[in-house]
Amino acid sequence: MASFLSLPAVSSRLIPTAFSLKRPLINTSPNLHFKNHRFAVSCSYSGVGGFESSTSTIDVVADVKSEKIVVLGGNGFVGSAICKAAVSKGIEVISVNRSGRPSYSDSWIDQVTWISGDVFYVNWDEVLPGATAVVSTLGGFGSDEQMSKINGEANVVAVNTAKEYGVPKFILISVHEYNLPSFLLSSGYFTGKRKAESEVLSKFPNSGIVLRPGFIYGKRKVDGFEIPLDLVGEPAERILKAIENFTKPLSSLPASDLLLAPPVSVDDVALAVINGVTDDDFFGVFTIEQIKEAAQKVRV
Structure with a gap:
């Protein structure tokens, strides 16, 4: 099973305090995609607090094929x-x-x-x-x-x-x-x-x-x-080779x-x-x- 995690780089100067957090970090439901025995889960992230909004995706790829x-x-x-x-x-x-x-x-x-x-x-x-x-x-x-x-x-x-x-x-x-x-x-x-x-x-x-x-x-x-x-x-195989x-x-x-x-x-x-x-x-x-x-x- 292979997987990878991609998250946005966030500057330490823009990290909000607990009091400036105005909405849930994740505001969209995970989407499950199936494709040729493989699936990916993607979750969209919105901006938080007082810093610029950005969107990132978590992709989880798993091979579920069995023989x-x-x-x-x-x-x-x-x-x-x-x-x-x-x-x-x-x-x-x-x-x-x-x-x-x-x-x-x-x-x-x-x-x-x-x-x-x-x-x-x-x-x-x-x-x-x-x-x-x-x-x-x-x-x-x-x-x-x-x-x-x-x-x-x-x-x-x-x-x-x-x-x-x-x-x-x-x-x-x-x-x-x-x-x-x-x-x-x-x-x-x-x-x-x-x-x-x-x-x-x-x-x-x-x-x-x-x-x-x-x-x-x-x-x-x-x-x-x-x-x-x-x-x-x-x-015989070795000799012929x-x-x-x-x-x-x-x-x-x-x-x-x-x-x-x-x-x-x-x-x-x-x-x-x-x-x-x-x-x-x-x-x-x-x-x-x-x-x-x-x-x-x-x-x-």
Whole structure:
């Protein structure tokens, strides 16, 4: 909350005595102004006693905006990192995922509202009212039909429903634009992701966000066990960063970025999402490097 106080400078020679004070110091009612989640209180002051009348204003400016996000797939690897980062920033979080509350315990988990449900059947009236952003981490592998449904159709349903409920922002965790052969890019996984991207950018042209990370690393919990993906991802990220001047000429080779696209930490993805939630000028499609830059803006 920011505030400032502005008062007129008064010469000590003009300060009236108690007997010369003829009217109340404040003779007008405070005016309350609301503007874009902010308000100002202004009080007009009139002259007193025997010195020249002057007018001043007390302006009290307070940011009363609060964020409430709905994370689809909040119990997953990326989703849980987003929920945790949002809670740490004082953002209200609702998670919608099939398994509901995580089976493990952590302090941030108690601060999230966990709703067990499927995107195709969830009661959105219990989820979306008052939300300032929807974040989708929906995605997965399987048969071509399954991948098309979860990566594409499920996200399209979520995008359109968020639009119908008047949610201001939609953030999609998508996938890096790999330079793979066309027959691989035509699989349900990639076509589904790109279909979801198009829907986000179409329905939320000035506030939709598409993050395109490559390999995401971090400590991933599966069935109570922790898989330390960072033991592979973090060194790879550092090595590729150190030799990027040598590898850039190779980027045009087919499928080269399967090896050369730098990994990104799950924390960077989560913080980039937080940047998108809080920064109204942050929208569009973001590459791996841009995700890292966005994360740096909100990292404490």
